Amino acid sequence: MKVLTPTVLTYLKVVILVATVPAIVGFVIVLAERRFMGFMQGRLGPNRVGPKGTLQGLADLLKLVTKEDITPAKAEKAVHFLSPVLAVIPALTALAVIPFGPPIKIGRVSTPLWVADINIGLLFILAITSIGVYGIILGGWSSNNKYSLLGGLRSAAQLVSYEVPMGLALVSVLLMTRSLSMVEIVQRQQATHLWFVFPGLLAFFLYFVSGVAETNRNPFDLPEAESELVSGFNTEYSGVKFAFFFLGEYTGMIIISCVAVTVFFGGWLPPFPNVPALDFLSIVPPFAWFLLKVGFFIFCYIWFRTTFPRYRFDQLMALGWKWMIPISLANILIVALAILWTPGRTDGLVRLSWIFGGLFVLLFLLAKLRQKLARRDRLAAEPTSAQTVRG
């Protein structure tokens, strides 16, 4: 009798995914965020609950669960109740098509490390995650609070307009993969010996910046801008409902990072899988490689948060529509031309990688130089001695 049929295994994986992701959010990411931020800001961060503060997540969870659940008197009650759910469910659903690793063997049973490999995987993620927007918009609207309404409106405009460059950035990768299946995207990177981040450097930047905007994180955290809108759309939420919004946001971060890793950074593959000198890297299991890469992007999120001030709403929209969308359209053209350069082979993409890499290094150096010069000018312009004395 066989107990672990593929169907049972799929259910099992769903349960594990739904159970572990919130735990990872609560215990690992939140703690890591607070400790890293503390480290970057010259302070300690939470270090009291449990050894080195590791149980801080549990304490936060307990606090949120035991808090009184308040619904404002004049709120649209049903919608107010539903919107946190709307924020979480799509985010968790999108995890289903993320390939965390190649098939593994447990005893005699072999199973892949993904819940479903559907042939429209990437499209499915884009479609499902955009439902999460409704959670925020409706949450802001139903609270019957002007600040929440403004937050909801901001997120409506922001999320809708940043989905466009994000989709366009992914289109340029699709030209290389010729498949929407997340698993096939990784396999294709293995087959071409090329992480798509190299020919898709520009696409990756566009994707990740839009991704940060999609998840309402700094410097694009306008819908909740605590110093302007006092938490914006979630002002009127407390307890578990607030925790749901929180969970939705952080799961969104995980998804953006997972997609970035899968599409651009070779998923579970170790770096440069075709270079024999780097064979020792395959000692690390593929699953760990995946987590490591995702962890790096989550770290980037935290890093951004400590570094950047917040954009203003109109500037954010201008950035999206006037810069990101035209650039991503141009990028599609460039990648398509590179593919047509050497039809049937990847040489064109390799050449494009070198061009992008060179340009990137050049721009980086120029930016550094400009910063240095600006600083020198500033210090030179600073008044150094007493000027005219007036009576």
Place this chain on the structure above:
Amino acid sequence: MTDERISQAEREEAASFAERAKAAAAAAGSAAAGRAAGEPPTLFDVQEMELNFGPQHPSTHGVLRIVLRVDGEKILEAKPDIGYLHRGTEKLFETETYPMGIPHTDRMDYVAAATNNHAFCLTIEKLLGVEIPRRAQLIRVMLDELQRLSSHLVWLGTSGLDLGAVTPFWYAFREREQILDFFEEYCGARLTLNCMRIGGLPFDLTPGWTARLLEFVDDLPSRIDDYEQLLTDNRIWKKRTVGIGVISAEECIEYGLTGPILRGSGVEWDLRRAQPYECYEELDFAIPTRQNGDTYDRYIVRVQEMRQSVRILRQCLDRLEEGEIRGKVPRVIKPPAQEVYASIESPKGELGFYCVSNGSNRPYRMHCRPPSFINLQALPRLAKGHLISDLVALIGTIDIVLGEVDR
């Protein structure tokens, strides 16, 4: 007859005003009625909303309430509503003897208590005509400049925080803690210092204070570099501050704005130079000014002022020598009946006290010219037409302390 005519003119003016108001109301009403009659609002209609900004709001830096009329996020009108922290300080001065007034000044601008003490004491000293010993003067200047640094650090941190830059806040407060440690060592208090007396100072410096201060002063410029690296050339920071809340030098003067706001608009006016008090005359320092009068320029001016304060502190440490710390002041302070006004350059602008004495040991009337209160006047003018996000930046750039606004 003349009375009659004036009242007639007044009545006419009032009538015309009422008429205009009525016409405006009728226009608004007809617009609303037009819509109610079945016409849906068009896309470009102004749909006003009244938004209460504060008194409990993280960016109002205290209990400031601003009533906003907004169209979407655009500000049509901003009306500051103050008085939530009113404690009747000016009246309290009248009920207590002169020296008893000093602690009350601590509570006005509570992030810059030393300069408040200084302005108050300076006024009474002018009334009495006492000479301050040189050592006391130098220590006063040092306390002032430390206070200016700490006030500017609080401003830098919080106004950065308002625009979403979290990290400069922690860096600035780390250095401010060190400054507060110096205050604590000197007078025992960190915030409400009560660190000056009429005619001089209450205490002499503790041993080792100057050496530690020199160490701190040597370290500080590199710390200021750190803040600047995070903000000054940051694209987003520039986008949020350049061209926001522009005010010309003429308008600044009309509004009576002083301090970094005035200097950010290109007027080289600093009371430390314009009417020197204590020993500022012999100290070598520059008055940073910028030309554009926007939020970014005010930021640059304040950061440069911090560097100048470091220079002043160094010079004071060089010049410090042993000596008296209190001038010849009678035990009971009974100044002759007269009126004086004395003012200093506080971190926020011109802080002055106007004292009317009647020969008794209590002031007959004590009026304060608080820079925060007068600078706040410009907020409706600055905010008009900007977005709500900019309002937050503007409150930050004016650098108000509500304790001083409301007194």
